[in-house]
Amino acid sequence: MLINLSDVTSRDYKTVSLEAEIEADAFVSRLGKFPIVEKTPLKLVIANKGNKELEISASADLTVVIPCSRCLEDVRRQFSLRIARTVDMKATDEDRARNLDESSYISGCTLDSERLVFDELIVQWPAKVLCREDCRGICSKCGANLNQGECGCNRESLDPRMAAFRTVFRNFGTQEQ
Ligand SMILES: [Zn+2]
Ligand SMILES: [Zn+2]
Numbered sequence: 001m002l003i004n005l006s007d008v009t010s011r012d013y014k015t016v017s018l019e020a021e022i023e024a025d026a027f028v029s030r031l032g033k034f035p036i037v038e039k040t041p042l043k044l045v046i047a048n049k050g051n052k053e054l055e056i057s058a059s060a061d062l063t064v065v066i067p068c069s070r071c072l073e074d075v076r077r078q079f080s081l082r083i084a085r086t087v088d089m090k091a092t093d094e095d096r097a098r099n100l101d102e103s104s105y106i107s108g109c110t111l112d113s114e115r116l117v118f119d120e121l122i123v124q125w126p127a128k129v130l131c132r133e134d135c136r137g138i139c140s141k142c143g144a145n146l147n148q149g150e151c152g153c154n155r156e157s158l159d160p161r162m163a164a165f166r167t168v169f170r171n172f173g174t175q176e177q
Helices: 006-010 093-098 113-124 160-176
Strands: 002-004 015-020 026-029 032-039 042-048 053-067 074-088 110-112
Touching: 006 015, 006 042, 026 113, 042 113, 053 113, 074 113, 110 113
Parallel strands: none
Antiparallel strands: 002 110, 015 042, 026 032, 032 053, 042 053, 053 074
């Protein structure tokens, strides 16, 4: 949703509160597309602190489905977005670009609430998601989900990383002797 900030920007010490529906039904990044299955509206409080500086607070709760890093089963991950930003409305878009300002969610006198949510999700995005701490992953040979039981494959001899590791270890052992 695009929110026009000209009214609050032009009136010193004015504060506005509003809610913006989160329109996206998936979070799309270079990592892939992840469905957003639950979401609250984004609650925004925008306060003019004088001198055309806006203090923006925003909060929303989202549930996003992300595959487990090991077994690829869907995991429902909750995100609690609590955003606090200060924006200098005297800066032009060119100033912001030059200063590598993150506030690309501000363009001219407009705030893009979807962009604000997206930027915060990127910041909070987990490096790894596990369906459970001791997820056993999938068999590298047959692809079976090992959380559902042992498939019977002999994986030890098939994992090339393990084989390489053993070679290094063997060479190292030879030098030692
Ligand atoms: Zn898993
Ligand atoms: Zn297997």
